[in-house]
């Protein structure tokens with residue numbers, strides 16, 4: 548521990564596990580370790596019951612039936628199961644339709660399917676990051692295996708009009724998947740109202756543990772998806788392997804701690820305070836992505852002429868912030884999201900993402916602004 552702890556402003560990459568979630572999980576590390584699929588003894592039944600209770604909590608949080616929740620290792624795996632599973636089930640070898648700002652784990656699967664001979668149709672977004680429904684409509688023709696449109700973007704926080712997307716897909720008979728990973732921790736997600744057939748979630752974006760997520764597979768879509776891994780037939784035969792009881796329990800517990808509307812409004816005020824602070828530091832900053840509706844914790848902006856990489860590096864170890872998505876960091880490539888909304892290379896290089904969490908305080912923001920000011924004005928030679 549340092550005497551000057553890091554202010555964590557990277558919640559869209561991951562959130563801290565809440566104390567209540569940790570406490571719910573601990574007994575399943577120390578005591579409830581039986582294989583939840585062991586049907587011959589009471590210890591196995593107890594673990595299985597804990598998992599089924601967690602499944603209900605997850606289902607309840609997203610408006611699904613418990614039987615429609617397939618546990619996975621996280622949203623990356625959920626996205627893989629959705630797209631690869633739909634491709635495996637579709638004998639017609641139809642096209643894959645995605646937006647240009649999908650998470651890497653959707654785009655990369657689309658490209659892999661393209662290499663395997665499928666047509667990949669990438670629908671553009673406008674400069675605010677919003678999908679053009681007419682462009683989506685134009686991309687859904689002929690045999691389409693699956694349409695995958697993320698509900699809330701992890702880099703620029705924009706929220707898509709999923710009702711319009713769902714109406715369109717329904718009218719064309721297209722299978723619709725949505726990556727809702729960034730939506731569950733704050734908005735009232737209801738898969739039925741959204742009209743999606745498949746939806747991906749991840750516990751570590753909502754104060755749950757890493758390594759656990761879920762794919763919602765509506766009962767009506769069961770025949771349109773096939774397993775991509777083979778084994779013991781767990782999870783409706785769609786996702787084999789022994790379920791990690793503590794992680795499932797933690798995911799379920801996190802789903803019972805979702806913020807209400809007032810909490811989300813307070814969260815927005817904290818983010819607004821952060822925006823005011825960075826606007827004082829950089830009066831010429833420009834917000835990337837639509838202002839509203841937007842993830843309550845997300846700020847993504849560019850400051851003409853600034854070297855974001857240098858600023859982020861100089862802010863260490865005082866402020867955790869990022870230049871883009873954690874999933875691409877480490878790989879020296881530009882954000883495909885920022886390029887898709889029309890930013891030049893220089894503008895993308897001058898962009899920073901800050902993301903507050905539900906528990907971020909005003910005083911943490913003030914401390915972060917002080918550190919960012921120091922980082923911004925440190926002479927380059929230091």
Ligand code: PMP
Nearest residue numbers: 621622623650701726728729749
């Ligand atoms: N989709 C989105 C929108 C995400 O933000 C993330 C995490 N960055 C993922 C998928 C991948 O989630 P996981 O870490 O659970 O694999």
